[in-house]
Amino acid sequence: xxxxxxxxxxxxxxxxxxxxxxxxxxxxxxxxxxxxxxxxxxxxxxxxxxxxxxxxxxxxxxxxxxxxxxxxxxxxxxxxxxxxxxxxxxxxxxxxxxxxxxxxxxxxxxxxxxxxxxxxxxxxxxxxxxxxxxxxxxxxxxxxxxxxxxxxxxxxxxxxxxxxxxxxxxxxxxxxxxxxxxxxxxxxxxxxxxxxxxx
Ligand code: AMP
Numbered sequence: 001x002x003x004x005x006x007x008x009x010x011x012x013x014x015x016x017x018x019x020x021x022x023x024x025x026x027x028x029x030x031x032x033x034x035x036x037x038x039x040x041x042x043x044x045x046x047x048x049x050x051x052x053x054x055x056x057x058x059x060x061x062x063x064x065x066x067x068x069x070x071x072x073x074x075x076x077x078x079x080x081x082x083x084x085x086x087x088x089x090x091x092x093x094x095x096x097x098x099x100x101x102x103x104x105x106x107x108x109x110x111x112x113x114x115x116x117x118x119x120x121x122x123x124x125x126x127x128x129x130x131x132x133x134x135x136x137x138x139x140x141x142x143x144x145x146x147x148x149x150x151x152x153x154x155x156x157x158x159x160x161x162x163x164x165x166x167x168x169x170x171x172x173x174x175x176x177x178x179x180x181x182x183x184x185x186x187x188x189x190x191x192x193x194x195x196x197x198x199x
Pocket of ligand 1 (some may be wrong): 006007008010012022038039040041042043046061073078079110112114115116118134147
């Protein structure tokens, strides 16, 4: 993996452990020569992961929709202005497609609706066979335990195939998550597409 997309909160979260994890992820990507792709935010965990990656000599590409450019949140510009490259796109949809195109894998740090939606959409695209890239949750402070339990519930209640549930990798540790992502073997999709519609 040479380019990883990080989805994360535009807020920092209450526990300082969240920001610390974002910064550690940014530094780790820089140290491994992995380019960071993200939503170009200057605020919350988004700003933290990008700043830490840049400060450690890493490359960061941000993709932001025009509608968010120049906006301010609590006196700070929403978009990060000192990235390696900033791409301005026409919509949130184009942004997600572009971030996916630029990346070899995806990591979600803690966040809110935007983060959940981005991670679940990329899982859905994987489930449909539109990509075969690894996807992982960095489960800082057990933040994602309820979401992982929801995924398990969806399997036991017949809404999600176990093979597709297995696409959502998770770890509390960055190096372990990156190792799992590197070892990721996607489920052959033709099997799913040919299968009967029942789970
Ligand atoms: P949330 O988890 O709701 O804070 O949303 C964070 C995710 O949504 C990020 O990965 C971004 O792609 C996107 N996003 C939400 N708010 C912003 C913002 N103010 N600036 C840039 N991207 C944002």
